[in-house]
Amino acid sequence: MILKILxxxxxxxxxxxxxxxxxxxxxxxDFTRTKRILWWIPSALMLLFTFWMALLRTFAPTDSRIxxxxxxLLSILVVPKVVYAICSAIGLxxxxxxxxxxxxxxxxxxxxxxFLLYVAIYGFFIGPRRFTVRQEEFVxxxxxxxxxxxxxxxxxxAHVGSIPKSLLKKAVDSINAQKPDMIIFTGDxxxxxPDELDAAMPILSQLxxxxxxxxxxxxxxxxxxxxxxxxxxxxxxxxxxxxxxxxGWRLLxxxxxxxxxxxxxxxxxxxxxxxxKPEQTRSDLQKTMAGIPKDAFVVMLQHDPTAWRRTILPxxxxxxxLSGHTHGGQLELFGWTPVALTYDEYGGHYQENKRALLxxxxxxxxxxxxxxxxxxxxxxxxxxx
Numbered sequence: 001m002i003l004k005i006l007x008x009x010x011x012x013x014x015x016x017x018x019x020x021x022x023x024x025x026x027x028x029x030d031f032t033r034t035k036r037i038l039w040w041i042p043s044a045l046m047l048l049f050t051f052w053m054a055l056l057r058t059f060a061p062t063d064s065r066i067x068x069x070x071x072x073l074l075s076i077l078v079v080p081k082v083v084y085a086i087c088s089a090i091g092l093x094x095x096x097x098x099x100x101x102x103x104x105x106x107x108x109x110x111x112x113x114x115f116l117l118y119v120a121i122y123g124f125f126i127g128p129r130r131f132t133v134r135q136e137e138f139v140x141x142x143x144x145x146x147x148x149x150x151x152x153x154x155x156x157x158a159h160v161g162s163i164p165k166s167l168l169k170k171a172v173d174s175i176n177a178q179k180p181d182m183i184i185f186t187g188d189x190x191x192x193x194p195d196e197l198d199a200a201m202p203i204l205s206q207l208x209x210x211x212x213x214x215x216x217x218x219x220x221x222x223x224x225x226x227x228x229x230x231x232x233x234x235x236x237x238x239x240x241x242x243x244x245x246x247x248g249w250r251l252l253x254x255x256x257x258x259x260x261x262x263x264x265x266x267x268x269x270x271x272x273x274x275x276x277k278p279e280q281t282r283s284d285l286q287k288t289m290a291g292i293p294k295d296a297f298v299v300m301l302q303h304d305p306t307a308w309r310r311t312i313l314p315x316x317x318x319x320x321x322l323s324g325h326t327h328g329g330q331l332e333l334f335g336w337t338p339v340a341l342t343y344d345e346y347g348g349h350y351q352e353n354k355r356a357l358l359x360x361x362x363x364x365x366x367x368x369x370x371x372x373x374x375x376x377x378x379x380x381x382x383x384x385x
Contacts, residue, residue, distance in 0.1 A: 001060055002053040009050050013078055016085035017043045023088070042077050049073070059225030060366060062192050064162035068124070071367055075120035080113035087112060119371050123331065127370030128163070131170050133178075134376050136349055138356055139383045140319050143297050144264035148384040152299070153178050153209070155377045156186040156324030157218065157362030160204075161196030164368065168203050171363055171377055176208055178379050182259070183209040185249070186324040187218025187273065187303030191366050192225055194239040205247045211259050213249045216270040217282075218303040218325060220366070224280050252301060254287040266297045266382075269318065274307040283307070285315055305345045308357045321357045322380075328361030332372030347373070 002009070017040065025031050025039060053061070053070055060067050084106075091105015143150075153175045160168065175183060190196045197204075207213050221240050223233035244251045252270020259266055269292065274283035283302075292298060298318040302308070305323035312321050328347035329339030339346045350357040363375045 002050065002056070006050070006054045009074075010047070012082050013043055013046050013050065016078070016081040019085040019089065020081065023092070046073060046077060057227045058192060059227070060192060064191055064196075064366070064368075067366070068162065068368060071369070072120070072124050075124070076117060079120070080116050083116060084109035084113045119331075119333075123369045123371035127373075128364070128368040128375065129167055130370065130374045131167060131174070132374045132376045133174055134360075134378045136358055136378055136380045137383055138320050138358075138380060139385055140297065140354060141384065142295075142319055142354075143382050143384040144261070144266060145384050146261035146264040147266055147297070147382055150182075150261075150266070150382040151178065151180045152182045152184055152322075152380040152382070153180040153377055154184045154186060154322050154358070154360055154380060155363060156303075156360045157188040157327055157364060158185070158200075158204075159188055159191050159220070159362075159364035159366055159368075160200035161191035162366060162368045163200075163364035165199070165203070167363065167375060168200060171375075172203055172206050175377055176206065180209045180379070182211045182268070183207050183213040184268070184299075184301060184322060185213065185215040186301055186322050186360065187216050188220045188324065188362070189215075189218070189244070190220055190240065192220070193223075193236055194243055197240075197243050201243060201247055207247075207249075213247075214257070214268055214270065214301065215244055215249045215251050216301045216303060217251070217253070217272055219273050219275060219280050222273065222280070222282065254282075254284040256288060256290070256292055256298075266299065267292050268299050268301065269316075270301040271307070273303050274311060275304055276306055283311070285311060289316060305343065305357060305359045308345065308350075313352060313355065319355050320380075320382075321355075323357060323359045324362050326359060326361065327365045328373040330365050330367070330370050330373050337373065 021039060049070060087105040087109030091103040095103050155171060155175060223236050226233060241251055254272050256267050256269040269288050271288045272282035273280060275281050294317060300312055300318035300321040302321060302323050304325045308321050312318055326339050326343050326346040329337030331337060345357055345359050347359050347361045358378060360378045361373050361376055
């Protein structure tokens with residue numbers, strides 16, 4: 001991951017320090033040789049850390065704490081200086097244009113840097129530990145009357161290798177407190193490898209619902225980010241599937257199950273991951289829908305919400321689709337999130353005629369950071385009217 005953006009990171013680390021040093025620090029008479037060395041030490045350490053991260057064979061360190069520390073340092077040591085330097089440089093250019101000595105860019109950059117420090121500290125240490133329960137209702141005349149009021153609790157993107165265990169326990173307790181008919185997990189249980197689940201399995205095994213727990217795999221639940229040989233990748237994926245089975249979950253791998261009430265049925269169809277990237281696609285729609293009557297009520301489980309418009313809407317009759325994957329961007333400022341640049345549906349309820357997509361922003365992420373996007377579970381009540 002780091003290797004792909006290494007040149008950009010090197011520029012971001014070095015250029016602001018050089019700008020601030022050249023325009024402000026070296027002009028001060030009290031800026032001794034010792035102080036000059038001390039000024040460059042943080043940048044030198046960040047450069048070494050960055051090169052080390054770039055040399056890793058995997059997408060990210062298998063120990064998520066290393067990535068946490070790296071991104072935290074980047075957020076508090078590098079990003080504020082980048083913003084300050086940009087504001088200062090723009091202000092300096094303006095001063096030269098209007099022949100003024102007062103650079104207001106310095107003041108703007110200073111306060112923006114303070115705000116970004118606040119975002120970093122809150123996002124890394126407070127935001128990931130907050131929690132909310134979102135209530136949703138899906139109304140369809142096609143829902144069998146016996147299932148009116150049927151309650152589904154969806155949770156997604158647990159990323160147990162990096163999620164605070166206190167939050168995971170709180171989420172499980174809250175899910176059980178809803179007394180759901182069905183619990184559905186829509187993918188990304190791990191970050192990189194299934195051993196991350198070992199400490200979380202006793203907590204997740206406590207999930208209880210009348211009709212059980214259904215799950216699907218997300219992109220992180222395969223071995224796409226491990227950079228291992230075929231045998232190791234296959235073994236890890238088999239472990240992931242076995243661990244979900246050991247917790248009492250029913251993992252749907254391009255297949256479906258039905259639930260009966262008073263002789264009526266609804267179907268839950270679980271697609272494997274379908275991505276914009278062909279190499280990360282394992283979905284088989286034909287197998288997923290095999291045996292489902294055309295007039296049946298279907299809840300589709302698909303980790304990636306982009307599959308809704310690309311595949312599910314045009315090729316199935318599924319009335320309701322549940323997805324995750326986006327994390328809502330994990331960052332929202334003044335109502336805007338960067339994930340909106342790449343996803344049309346990234347969090348909430350989306351309707352297309354009588355069919356809907358519900359995208360949960362999830363519980364965690366590879367990076368345990370949340371600002372403006374609160375970790376959530378979603379309680380969905382099905383209604384016939």
